[in-house]
Amino acid sequence: MEKELSAGERIEGVVRLRGGWTSQVRRLDVRGPGGRRALVLRSFVTPFFVRHAEGLLNREAAVLSLLGDTDVPAAALVAVDATARHCDHPSLLMSLLPGTVRVGDDGAGERADLLARQLVRIHRVEVTARNRPRACQAWTSADRVVPPEETRRPELWRRAVDIIRREPPDHRACFLHRDFHPGNVLFTGGGHGATTGPRISGVVDWVETSWGPADLDVAHCATALALLHGVAAGMGFADRYTAAGGSTAGDPRAHLYWRLLDALAYAPDGEKLAVPWRELGRTDLTPDVLTHRLEDYIQALLERYG
Incomplete structure (x- = not known):
C-alpha cells in the first residue's frame, strides 16, 4: 500500500467491508496533504482462491483498466499483487465506489429494472480480439448437481439435470x-425520505469476467433474485432485460438450458449466495427457505420454457 501512496499520505484507518464470500475486502482510509481519500483492498485468503489468485486478480485488473473508458461504473485500478509478493495474501488495490449493497425486499422491483438496464450496458462493452476475456465456464454439470435430500419432486430434478446434460446451444457471444x-451492485439514493430514486453507483467483483451468451448473465442474476425475493422476481428478470433493449436466445429451449445451468449450480440450498446476504441482514433466508425457492424456481422455468 505504502508504495502506491502519494508523498505525505498515510493510512489512518482500516475497515472490513461486508457482503462477499470469496475474498476479504477492506476499506483503507488515507490522509495526506491533499486531504482524505479511501481505497479498497481485496485479498484472497482461503486456500482455493489463493491457488487461483494469480489468474483471477490479473484478469480483474485488466478488466478494470478496460472499463475505465466505458460508461460502466467500475472501480479504478490502483495496483495488483496477484502472487503475494508484497502482501500477506494475493491482493488488488482499487478506488472506493460510493453506495451500498441493497438486498431488502422493499424497492426490489425498481432495483431489478436498474439491474436489467445496467446489464444491457455491460453486454454492449466493445472489446478487441486482443483484450477479449476468456470463454465462459460452467459452474456445474449434470453429474455434479446435488438435489435436496428430502425433495418430494425427484422427477423435476431429473428432468432439469437431463436438460443441462445436452451440448450447449449455439449462441452469439458478448462481454x-x-x-x-x-x-x-452498489446503489445510492432511494429509501425513506429520499428526494431521488435509487441509482446504480457501482458494479464490483470482475474476477469472473468472460466471453459468452448474454443468457448466462441474465440467468445468474435471475437465480439470485428468485432466491432473494421469490420466484416471481427471478422469472421476471429476463423480461426486464429484453424490455431494456437486451437480447436473449430466440429458442426457448436454448434459453432454458442457460437458466438451468446457472440455477442448478446452487443446489441444494443456495448457501453460496445466502451467507453474505445474511451478513447484510437477511436472516430470514434459511436453508429451508432457499431450498424451496430454488425448487419452485426450477419448476417455474420448466413450465414456461420447457
Whole structure:
C-alpha cells in the first residue's frame, strides 16, 4: 500500500467491508496533504482462491483498466499483487465506489429494472480480439448437481439435470460480467425520505469476467433474485432485460438450458449466495427457505420454457 501512496499520505484507518464470500475486502482510509481519500483492498485468503489468485486478480485488473473508458461504473485500478509478493495474501488495490449493497425486499422491483438496464450496458462493452476475456465456464454439470435430500419432486430434478446434460446451444457471444447479481451492485439514493430514486453507483467483483451468451448473465442474476425475493422476481428478470433493449436466445429451449445451468449450480440450498446476504441482514433466508425457492424456481422455468 505504502508504495502506491502519494508523498505525505498515510493510512489512518482500516475497515472490513461486508457482503462477499470469496475474498476479504477492506476499506483503507488515507490522509495526506491533499486531504482524505479511501481505497479498497481485496485479498484472497482461503486456500482455493489463493491457488487461483494469480489468474483471477490479473484478469480483474485488466478488466478494470478496460472499463475505465466505458460508461460502466467500475472501480479504478490502483495496483495488483496477484502472487503475494508484497502482501500477506494475493491482493488488488482499487478506488472506493460510493453506495451500498441493497438486498431488502422493499424497492426490489425498481432495483431489478436498474439491474436489467445496467446489464444491457455491460453486454454492449466493445472489446478487441486482443483484450477479449476468456470463454465462459460452467459452474456445474449434470453429474455434479446435488438435489435436496428430502425433495418430494425427484422427477423435476431429473428432468432439469437431463436438460443441462445436452451440448450447449449455439449462441452469439458478448462481454459478460459473469457474476452479476444484487450482491455485486452498489446503489445510492432511494429509501425513506429520499428526494431521488435509487441509482446504480457501482458494479464490483470482475474476477469472473468472460466471453459468452448474454443468457448466462441474465440467468445468474435471475437465480439470485428468485432466491432473494421469490420466484416471481427471478422469472421476471429476463423480461426486464429484453424490455431494456437486451437480447436473449430466440429458442426457448436454448434459453432454458442457460437458466438451468446457472440455477442448478446452487443446489441444494443456495448457501453460496445466502451467507453474505445474511451478513447484510437477511436472516430470514434459511436453508429451508432457499431450498424451496430454488425448487419452485426450477419448476417455474420448466413450465414456461420447457
